[in-house]
Amino acid sequence: xxxSLRDVALLAGVSVKTVSNVVxxxxxxxxxxxAKVERALSQLDYRPNxxxxxxxxxRTGVIALALPELDAPYFAELSRFVIDAxxxxxxxxxxxxxxxxxxxxxxxxxxxxxxxxxxxxxxPVSIGxxxxxxxxxxxxxxxxGERIYDGPADHVAIDNVRAARDVTEHxxxxxxxxxxxxxxxxNSISGTAPLRLAGYAEAMAAHGLPQTIAEVERYRRAxxxxxxxxxxxxxxxxxxxxxxxxLLALGAMRxxxxxxxxxxxxxALAGLDDIxxxxxxxxxLTTVAPDKAQLARIAVDLLRARLDGRAAGPPREVRADYRLxxxxxxxxxxxx
Amino acid sequence: xxxSLRDVALLAGVSVKTVSNVVxxxxxxxxxxxAKVERALSQLDYRPNxxxxxxxxxRTGVIALALPELDAPYFAELSRFVIDAxxxxxxxxxxxxxxxxxxxxxxxxxxxxxxxxxxxxxxPVSIGxxxxxxxxxxxxxxxxGERIYDGPADHVAIDNVRAARDVTEHxxxxxxxxxxxxxxxxNSISGTAPLRLAGYAEAMAAHGLPQTIAEVERYRRAxxxxxxxxxxxxxxxxxxxxxxxxLLALGAMRxxxxxxxxxxxxxALAGLDDIxxxxxxxxxLTTVAPDKAQLARIAVDLLRARLDGRAAGPPREVRADYRLxxxxxxxxxxxx
DNA sequence: CTGAAAGCGCTTACAG
DNA sequence: CTGAAAGCGCTTACAG
Numbered sequence: 001x002x003x004s005l006r007d008v009a010l011l012a013g014v015s016v017k018t019v020s021n022v023v024x025x026x027x028x029x030x031x032x033x034x035a036k037v038e039r040a041l042s043q044l045d046y047r048p049n050x051x052x053x054x055x056x057x058x059r060t061g062v063i064a065l066a067l068p069e070l071d072a073p074y075f076a077e078l079s080r081f082v083i084d085a086x087x088x089x090x091x092x093x094x095x096x097x098x099x100x101x102x103x104x105x106x107x108x109x110x111x112x113x114x115x116x117x118x119x120x121x122x123x124p125v126s127i128g129x130x131x132x133x134x135x136x137x138x139x140x141x142x143x144x145g146e147r148i149y150d151g152p153a154d155h156v157a158i159d160n161v162r163a164a165r166d167v168t169e170h171x172x173x174x175x176x177x178x179x180x181x182x183x184x185x186x187n188s189i190s191g192t193a194p195l196r197l198a199g200y201a202e203a204m205a206a207h208g209l210p211q212t213i214a215e216v217e218r219y220r221r222a223x224x225x226x227x228x229x230x231x232x233x234x235x236x237x238x239x240x241x242x243x244x245x246x247l248l249a250l251g252a253m254r255x256x257x258x259x260x261x262x263x264x265x266x267x268a269l270a271g272l273d274d275i276x277x278x279x280x281x282x283x284x285l286t287t288v289a290p291d292k293a294q295l296a297r298i299a300v301d302l303l304r305a306r307l308d309g310r311a312a313g314p315p316r317e318v319r320a321d322y323r324l325x326x327x328x329x330x331x332x333x334x335x336x
Numbered sequence: 337x338x339x340s341l342r343d344v345a346l347l348a349g350v351s352v353k354t355v356s357n358v359v360x361x362x363x364x365x366x367x368x369x370x371a372k373v374e375r376a377l378s379q380l381d382y383r384p385n386x387x388x389x390x391x392x393x394x395r396t397g398v399i400a401l402a403l404p405e406l407d408a409p410y411f412a413e414l415s416r417f418v419i420d421a422x423x424x425x426x427x428x429x430x431x432x433x434x435x436x437x438x439x440x441x442x443x444x445x446x447x448x449x450x451x452x453x454x455x456x457x458x459x460p461v462s463i464g465x466x467x468x469x470x471x472x473x474x475x476x477x478x479x480x481g482e483r484i485y486d487g488p489a490d491h492v493a494i495d496n497v498r499a500a501r502d503v504t505e506h507x508x509x510x511x512x513x514x515x516x517x518x519x520x521x522x523n524s525i526s527g528t529a530p531l532r533l534a535g536y537a538e539a540m541a542a543h544g545l546p547q548t549i550a551e552v553e554r555y556r557r558a559x560x561x562x563x564x565x566x567x568x569x570x571x572x573x574x575x576x577x578x579x580x581x582x583l584l585a586l587g588a589m590r591x592x593x594x595x596x597x598x599x600x601x602x603x604a605l606a607g608l609d610d611i612x613x614x615x616x617x618x619x620x621l622t623t624v625a626p627d628k629a630q631l632a633r634i635a636v637d638l639l640r641a642r643l644d645g646r647a648a649g650p651p652r653e654v655r656a657d658y659r660l661x662x663x664x665x666x667x668x669x670x671x672x
Numbered sequence: 673c674t675g676a677a678a679g680c681g682c683t684t685a686c687a688g
Numbered sequence: 689c690t691g692a693a694a695g696c697g698c699t700t701a702c703a704g
Contacts, residue, residue: 002449004697015675020699028673049451051391052697055680060387061452062398062430069416071612076412080405083433092452094398094428097419113338115385115681116397116428221616250616257618258669276407277613280557280586282593340681351691356683364689388681391696451697 003044012040023048060118062092063303066108067123067144068100072219072247073275075123078145081296082121089304091118100125100218112139119303125191140306144299146192151315154302158290158322160192164199166324167242167270167288172207174330176240176268179204180212182227182252183219183244196244196272212238216248224251232259239267240330246271246278246287253281253329269329283328291321339380348376359384396454398428399639402444403459403480404436408555408583409611411459414481417632418457425640427454436461436554448475455639461527476642480635482528487651490638494626494658496528500535502660503578503606503624508543510666512576512604515540516548518563518588519555519580532580532608548574552584560587568595575603576666582607582614582623589617589665605665619664627657 005023009016014037021029022037023046029037040046054060065082067075083093094117098104105127111117119140124132132141132152143155171179181200185193197213204211214231216223224243228251231238243249249271256267263269263283270286271278278285298318341359345352350373357365358373359382365373376382390396401418403411419429430453434440441463447453455476460468468477468488479491507515517536521529533549540547550567552559560579564587567574579585585607592603599605599619606622607614614621634654 002451005699006697016698017676017700018674021674024699030673033673047446047449047451049391049697051387051394051396051451052680053699055385055387055391055682055696056698056700058387058680062428070406070419071409071413071416073407073409073412076409077407079431080407080433083406083431092398092430092432094430095415095419096428097416110383113383115338115383115387221612225616250613254616254618276557277586280561280590281617282590284590341683342681352682353684353692354690357690360683366689369689385681388696389683391680391698392682392684394696 002049003046004049005046008037008040008044008046011044012037058115059307060115061090062094062117064094064096064108064111064117064120066096066098066105066120068098068125070095070097073277074245074247074273077275078292078296081293082299085297085300089300091300098125102126109135109137109139109141112141113137119307121299121303140303142299142302142306145295147195151317154306154316154318156295156298156302156318156320157192158288158295158320160195161199161202163272163288163290163322163324164196164242164244165203166199167272167286168200168203170286170324170326171240171242171268171270171330172203172209174240174264174268177209178212178236178238179209179240179242180214180231180238181244182214182216182224182231182241183248184213184215185217186215193244200242212236219245219247221247221251221254224248225255226251228252228255232256232261237267240264241267241269243269243271246273246275246285249285249287249329250277250281253283253285264328264330264332274325278327281329283333286327286330287325288322289325295320338385339382340385341382344373344376344380344382347380348373394451395643396451397426398430398453400430400432400444400447400453400456402432402434402441402456404434404461406431406433409613410581410583410609413611414628414632417629418635421633421636425636427636434461438462445471445473445475445477448477449473455643457635457639476639478635478638478642481631483531487653490642490652490654492631492634492638492654492656493528494624494631494656496531497535497538499608499624499626499658499660500532500578500580501539502535503608503622504536504539506622506660506662507576507578507604507606507666508539508545510576510600510604513545514548514572514574515545515576515578516550516567516574517580518550518552518560518567518577519584520549520551521553522551529580536578548572555581555583557583557587557590560584561591562587564588564591568592568597573603576600577603577605579605579607582609582611582621585621585623585665586613586617589619589621600664600666600668610661614663617665619669622663622666623661624658625661631656 005016005019008019086093096108121142123144129150129152141153145157214227272288274287274289341352341355344355422429432444457478459480465488477489481493550563608624610623610625
């Protein structure tokens with residue numbers, strides 16, 4: 001294959017153990033021996049075989065990041081931070097796309113048992129809390145960004161209810177009264193949709209305002225555009241819409257503008273995720289910005305704690321920060 | 337660790353070799369033995385230890401996909417297809433972000449020598465053809481989406497010169513005359529910028545039109561917005577702009593609209609990449625759509641051929657398909 | 673401070 | 689058709 005410890009040991013005239021000691025930076029190696037070994041190491045350009053090390057150590061040095069779809073900007077941006085945070089632990093990150101399907105979410109979890117990855121950071125859509133809680137393997141698992149109740153595993157997310165309430169209050173504060181929620185979902189067991197809907201409903205109820213709810217299957221632009229068309233066709237069209245993510249909002253924006261209406265004059269629009277697209281759309285998009293770097297870092301830290309065996313206790317529940325970012329789609333335009 | 341072949345063999349009352357034969361689906365196992373083994377297999381819920389198999393086979397079953405940044409939509413969309421194509425080979429894909437830096441591009445290549453991955457699909461920015469050609473390790477490597485001359489490795493990309501010419505011809509055909517190119521780069525050794533610039537220049541020269549060139553450092557929205565502001569401030573503002581990718585175009589669009597000008601009436605705009613954002617912007621964005629699924633599949637196929645040892649010959653150069661997609665940013669709006 | 677040896681779990685000639 | 693055994697390259701008690 002390549003150069004092995006044995007080759008280096010032979011050349012340096014020492015044992016394999018000694019070479020291993022030097023490679024792994026252990027103390028108690030005499031300077032003379034160390035120098036000899038290091039000369040041989042560089043002469044042969046030795047690189048440890050990670051497969052062998054992993055077999056011996058029972059680790060792969062690889063973690064899986066499982067998310068519905070990599071090409072949704074929110075997940076792509078989040079992945080970037082997860083990969084960076086993992087790199088600091090010298091972990092490689094394998095990306096697995098579940099499409100939100102139960103079968104594939106289960107498959108990802110099995111990857112740990114196949115010794116392909118040491119642990120999994122999962123952004124769950126379909127898998128239920130009971131199933132996760134019933135898992136017998138002790139695979140390191142961190143749930144990211146969705147809310148599964150009863151903590152079957154470590155979990156990090158923003159407070160979705162509060163964030164949704166903040167957005168809705170912002171729209172109400174602008175004087176809007178016919179405020180629709182776009183993005184409710186029927187099929188989501190563990191998703192955020194019910195939480196965001198709850199936050200919206202809380203705020204609307206607190207002000208005695210009627211609720212209008214538009215459902216979608218998936219959080220993509222096309223669905224936002226279609227749902228918005230349905231809202232506009234209704235007898236009482238909304239004067240503001242809180243979309244449950246930015247992609248839905250950008251799709252909705254397209255529909256509104258293409259219909260010859262103005263944003264925000266006719267319809268104010270807010271999203272959630274703070275993807276880059278919304279910072280350059282016209283008008284720019286008001287949104288909730290989760291601290292993605294923080295989310296990623298916490299997820300990696302939680303996983304590391306489990307893998308180190310430092311945390312053997314009950315699942316931990318961590319909240320990440322977010323902030324409301326008001327832009328033109330609700331506040332109106334400023335000519336540049 | 338877990339259940340090993342030995343455990344299964346003990347329970348089934350056969351040798352390890354026989355269990356291995358069954359697990360790997362080899363022929364010539366008597367039905368009776370096979371049944372016995374399979375019973376033991378499922379009783380113990382055996383899962384092969386991939387680390388051990390990999391050590392033995394000298395393979396990891398993992399490939400690296402190295403690209404500048406995952407959160408650029410083009411790369412996120414491409415990654416999705418690469419992961420899917422790799423999954424069909426039962427490969428896992430580790431994503432590495434180079435930020436276009438030479439150091440990190442080199443690091444990725446070293447990953448093969450560390451036996452962390454079997455091969456690499458690299459979207460190069462900084463690394464030069466000479467350096468790649470000078471590599472002594474025989475790591476499987478496929479170059480994706482950029483043009484490096486003299487084929488130091490297998491390579492797949494669209495014909496960037498021709499695509500750029502097509503876009504420019506389209507703008508000329510619309511009657512535009514002051515057509516600027518936005519996205520030229522100074523620092524790119526291996527990048528596509530010179531190729532796209534060449535295509536633009538060819539078309540402009542063919543029609544005797546003057547060339548205007550705006551440079552950027554990186555292909556992001558912010559840079560497109562800033563470069564467009566510079567173009568608008570010039571004495572002869574352009575009536576059309578060919579941006580070297582869609583992100584630049586979307587940034588430029590923001591600047592034009594924020595300045596109170598119209599797209600395409602005042603300035604027509606075209607990009608390249610066909611990212612989803614451009615299909616929902618207002619106006620929608622004219623662009624070149626590379627066949628991303630095809631690019632990904634070819635890249636994976638090229639890598640597989642190298643790893644199988646089927647292809648030991650000289651590097652292969654493959655062209656992927658693309659098409660010009662005319663939308664509102666050049667053709668004008670249709671009210672919905 | 674250093675060495676000889678076992679063993680992680682798998683695959684694969686080599687016998688029979 | 690099946691088995692006993694070697695070996696992939698590493699780490700780690702166990703001696704000395």
